[in-house]
Amino acid sequence: MKFNKEKRKVLHLRKNNSMHQYMLGVYELESSLVGKEQGVLVHTKLNMSQQCVLAAKKANCILGCIRRRIVCRSKVILPLYSALVRPHVEYCVQFWAPQNKRDLDILERVQQRAMKMMKGLEHPSYEERLRELGLFNLEKRRLRGYLNIHKYLKGGCKEEGSRPFSVVPSDRTRGNGHKLKYRGSF
Numbered sequence: 001m002k003f004n005k006e007k008r009k010v011l012h013l014r015k016n017n018s019m020h021q022y023m024l025g026v027y028e029l030e031s032s033l034v035g036k037e038q039g040v041l042v043h044t045k046l047n048m049s050q051q052c053v054l055a056a057k058k059a060n061c062i063l064g065c066i067r068r069r070i071v072c073r074s075k076v077i078l079p080l081y082s083a084l085v086r087p088h089v090e091y092c093v094q095f096w097a098p099q100n101k102r103d104l105d106i107l108e109r110v111q112q113r114a115m116k117m118m119k120g121l122e123h124p125s126y127e128e129r130l131r132e133l134g135l136f137n138l139e140k141r142r143l144r145g146y147l148n149i150h151k152y153l154k155g156g157c158k159e160e161g162s163r164p165f166s167v168v169p170s171d172r173t174r175g176n177g178h179k180l181k182y183r184g185s186f
Contacts, residue, residue: 011035011042040092052103059088059110067117074119078133081114093142107138 009032115129
């Protein structure tokens with residue numbers, strides 16, 4: 001298989017990295033400060049601010065398109081937001097979980113902007129709009145997701161059919177021993 005050397009970069013993580021030079025055949029690979037994997041930007045210092053800005057930018061572009069194209073904003077905005085916009089601010093959020101207040105605010109402003117677009121909800125506060133629509137802020141959604149994963153891994157889901165995965169013990173030296181195996185068929 002032929003590799004394109006221009007598309008291959010080395011991302012050195014951690015502070016005290018010795019910054020080794022790597023080769024691909026006879027070519028020396030270039031070092032990079034930021035790498036993109038599966039649509040997530042990873043900085044060498046593991047600072048996810050750039051990912052937050054990128055996710056908010058994509059989501060705001062889609063919100064702008066919705067705002068320009070949709071005339072009747074009473075019942076349509078919420079399903080469009082849920083289907084088209086929110087996936088951009090929640091994609092792989094378990095990996096790049098924003099920790100800085102500034103990053104959290106950037107993402108939360110996307111949802112605030114979407115809720116302001118709804119007819120009749122332009123003037124109440126953000127919290128009142130969320131309450132009226134029965135929604136949670138993005139930080140609470142992330143925490144609920146973490147709690148659900150934790151509950152699932154610790155055996156909290158006992159109903160029949162609610163466990164499509166089983167926890168398989170692992171004797172490997174890496175990891176935490178919680179490996180999931182899919183029970184169903186593809």
